[in-house]
Amino acid sequence: MSDDQHTPAPLRLFNSLSRSIQPFTPIEEGHARVYSCGPTVYNYAHIGNLRAYVFTDTLRRTLLWKGLAVTHIINITDVGHLTSDADAGDDKMEAAARAAAKSIWDVAAHYTQAFKQNIADLNITPPSEWTVATDYVPQMIAFAQKIAPAHCYELESGLYFDSATVPDYGALAGGRDDAAHARIDPVAGKRNPSDFAIWRKSPPGEQRQMEWDSPWGRGAPGWHLECSVMSQARLGQPFDIHTGGIDHREIHHPNEIAQNQAFHACCGPEIGEAEAGFTGARWWMHNNFLVDRQGKMSKSKGGFTTLFTLIDAGVHPLAYRLLCLGAHYRSELEFSADNLAAALTRLKRLVMAVEGLKARAEGVTWQSPRLDYLRANLHPKLAPLLEQFDAAISDDLMTPRALPLLEEAVAMKKVPVDEKLCLIAAFDQALGLNLLTLTRADLRVAPKDAQITPEEIEAELERRTAARAEKDFALSDEIRDGLIARGVEVMDGDPLRWDWRLTLG
Numbered sequence: 001m002s003d004d005q006h007t008p009a010p011l012r013l014f015n016s017l018s019r020s021i022q023p024f025t026p027i028e029e030g031h032a033r034v035y036s037c038g039p040t041v042y043n044y045a046h047i048g049n050l051r052a053y054v055f056t057d058t059l060r061r062t063l064l065w066k067g068l069a070v071t072h073i074i075n076i077t078d079v080g081h082l083t084s085d086a087d088a089g090d091d092k093m094e095a096a097a098r099a100a101a102k103s104i105w106d107v108a109a110h111y112t113q114a115f116k117q118n119i120a121d122l123n124i125t126p127p128s129e130w131t132v133a134t135d136y137v138p139q140m141i142a143f144a145q146k147i148a149p150a151h152c153y154e155l156e157s158g159l160y161f162d163s164a165t166v167p168d169y170g171a172l173a174g175g176r177d178d179a180a181h182a183r184i185d186p187v188a189g190k191r192n193p194s195d196f197a198i199w200r201k202s203p204p205g206e207q208r209q210m211e212w213d214s215p216w217g218r219g220a221p222g223w224h225l226e227c228s229v230m231s232q233a234r235l236g237q238p239f240d241i242h243t244g245g246i247d248h249r250e251i252h253h254p255n256e257i258a259q260n261q262a263f264h265a266c267c268g269p270e271i272g273e274a275e276a277g278f279t280g281a282r283w284w285m286h287n288n289f290l291v292d293r294q295g296k297m298s299k300s301k302g303g304f305t306t307l308f309t310l311i312d313a314g315v316h317p318l319a320y321r322l323l324c325l326g327a328h329y330r331s332e333l334e335f336s337a338d339n340l341a342a343a344l345t346r347l348k349r350l351v352m353a354v355e356g357l358k359a360r361a362e363g364v365t366w367q368s369p370r371l372d373y374l375r376a377n378l379h380p381k382l383a384p385l386l387e388q389f390d391a392a393i394s395d396d397l398m399t400p401r402a403l404p405l406l407e408e409a410v411a412m413k414k415v416p417v418d419e420k421l422c423l424i425a426a427f428d429q430a431l432g433l434n435l436l437t438l439t440r441a442d443l444r445v446a447p448k449d450a451q452i453t454p455e456e457i458e459a460e461l462e463r464r465t466a467a468r469a470e471k472d473f474a475l476s477d478e479i480r481d482g483l484i485a486r487g488v489e490v491m492d493g494d495p496l497r498w499d500w501r502l503t504l505g
């Protein structure tokens, strides 16, 4: 093996600002600071929303793989996000609380908890901190006060940001698109179609559940203001990477950038030296959509799929994670029952193979592999896989190229089992599939309406094996028919040796 095979690949990431892949180095040596726009907790997250957090988790794990410490913030939007990403419509939280006849705080608490459950089920590392928008309202008011004199104007409905007061407004979106803003934004009196509310006054005579006093009257902060303030409060600006779904590249993030620039122009010395092209973050990264036959999966459109729905149908949530990793984060990913079933089969094969390896392993050193140790000591047949894997994830998180390398490692013949497990454990630090702990039994998720437990099925199958050993085929068939009647397909001769599967759900 040549020496250069031991050299870690430099990390390169696609930056939406330049629309190009650039070598990544953090601002502070050895430490990356990342902010991800979080969920608006007025409904369950759909699996499209969750794709955004599988992406940020892959980013976070890759930064760690490259030896960096990571501070990662995800916010919870519990106020301010209107039904249109520009300034039209109702507050999504207020509308949901009204429809459910519940307090907005109860609605937020319920869906926040459900979101955190989804995050845990997908083995997504929780962020260093969840910042909740309503905890930062005083800071939002203070931020708005600072930028208001030079960048804002007041209308009856609120305080508006004048997008013409910052250079290159909308550059992230590929330029200002006044026509698009004009189509979606009916607010009268705005100076430019792309201006947006940073504080919305409660309409006279109308009491909102969530409102605060401000210099511009009682009301609520705008959604774009929230992310500027929380990212600045927790990470300082500029920080390294800001993430979100690709829809945010068009309005939400350009508006955040405009606010960050305004603040920097007013108060730059407070937060660091002024720099040319300041946007608040060095990298802006966006995941593409999960789509189905109707197009982008979307809460507002209705008819969406949640992770809970998949689990209720008997699908292990990590099969969905594997489905996401099978596509590059910047590609659209088509969701279908067939794609999901293929991902589940792929995961089963991996888990069963790793279980087999673990049964043959001699030591437990593979549980905590260190990359530098692996690099120096790995079996010569396995070593190139480590370097190729490193090159794949370092190339803008190319997980679709990394997964076959994992499968190659699992299948590699004539290499010490413990070393193979070491390498698989290392790969899994980046992929987060829990391969070293997941078992075949874990993958048998009973559908919600199943009429039989896995234990009962196993007991019946043992009885059937005994009957077949005694050549009592009548009893064997009777047991199989009984299982079919309860929604269990017995898979004799299954090449995966999976034996049975539940057909209900």
Ligand SMILES: Nc1ncnc2c1ncn2[C@@H]1O[C@H](COP(=O)(O)OP(=O)(O)OP(=O)(O)O)[C@@H](O)[C@H]1O
Residues within 6 Å of the ligand: 037, 038, 039, 040, 041, 047, 048, 049, 050, 051, 052, 243, 244, 245, 246, 247, 248, 287, 288, 289, 290, 291, 296, 297, 298, 299, 300, 301
């Ligand atoms: N279909 C999708 N595929 C991938 N990411 C998505 C999809 N829909 C939304 N996202 C991303 O999910 C994250 C959370 O979004 P949020 O909870 O604010 O969604 P929302 O705007 O209320 O819902 P929706 O867009 O579905 O109506 C954001 O980063 C958003 O860009």
Ligand SMILES: [Zn+2]
Residues within 6 Å of the ligand: 036, 037, 038, 227, 252
């Ligand atoms: Zn945001």
